[in-house]
Amino acid sequence: MTLLQALLLGAVQGLTEFLPVSSSGHLVIFQHLLGISEPPLTFDVLVHIGTLVAVFIAFRDDIITILRKPFSRFTYLLIVACIPAALAGYLLAPIFEASFSSLLVVGVGLLITGILLKISENLANRNIFAKEVEETRYRDAIFIGILQAFAIFPGVSRSGSTIAAGLIAGLDRNFAAHFSFVLSIPVIIGAAVFQLKDAFSSGIPQQLIIPYLLGPIAAAIFGYLAITLVLNLVRKGKLSIFSYYCWALGAVVLVWNYFI
Known part of the structure; x- marks a missing residue:
């Protein structure tokens, strides 16, 4: 892996991890388009750590509040929302893994993501009494968690599906x-821990130390920028602009899958 490739992959991971366009879907597309294999597991873990740093920086106040008040309603809602994805990842892992080479799955997933974003934005525009944390029910958290579970499939955006679920x-x-x-x-922590043992079992080749260092830094920087952009668009009620991107890309991927 060259330094330029590391920077590019880190930037793409940072952007697509938080923009509602599916990072896993874009990874599959890049692999088919460029004829490259999946990035080394060690690098993949490191760039995910980079995106984790971006979240910690952007939401440091929320994280500090959780640490100070670990038994708050917000914390319980987070725990409940994690359960569906954890169960799905454990029980259906072979199905999800098989889908990671399928352009068909990516194309359909992107179309679904676009639909979710559009529907949720329309419903949010009609919503007069929006819920804050105290009004949010545990069944709302379960609903968000269920849509997050579907984001294990490439093409279905995790951030897009969970924000859409919240708005719905x-x-x-x-x-x-x-x-x-x-x-x-x-x-992100769960995915990194799951891969950690295999990722670093053979160490990092000396010639790759710089690329493996700068890739995660790029992921952190572009991840933070993506988070900031999405927050602004959500507040302004313009998140659905990503619907058109997802629909266009999804259609291109499906045409590519069937006719090219």
């Missing part, structure tokens, strides 16, 4: 976005 459930725009991004913390 009637959550305040700002709270829905904050909840979605903070919810990504246990997901």
Whole structure:
């Protein structure tokens, strides 16, 4: 892996991890388009740590509040929302893994993401009484968690599906976005821990130390920028602009899958 490739992959991971466009879907597309294999496991873990740093910086106040008040309603809602994805990841892992080479799955997933974003934005525009944390019910958290579980499939955006679920459930725009991004913390940590043993079993080749260092830094920087952009768009009620991107890319991927 060259330094330029590391920077590019880190930047793409940082952006697509938090923009509602599916990071896993874009990874599959890049692999088919460029004819490259999946990035080394060690590098993949490191760039995910980079995106984790971005979340910690962007939501440091929320994280400090959770640490100070670990038994708050917000914490319980996060725990409940994590359960569906954890169960799905454990029980259906072979199905999810098989889908990671499928352009068909990516194309359909992107179309679904676009639909979710559009529907949720329309419902949020009609919502008069938006829920804050105290009004949010545990069944709302379960609903968010279920949609997050579907984001294990490439093409279905984790941030897009969870923000959309929050808006559909009637959550305040700002709270829905904050909840979605903070919810990504246990997901990213879980994925990194799951891969950690295999990732570093053989160490990092000396010639790759710089690329492996700068890739995660790029992921952190672009991840933070993506978070800031999404928060602003959610507040302004313009998140659905990503619907058109997802639909266009999804259509291109499906045409590519069937006719090219």
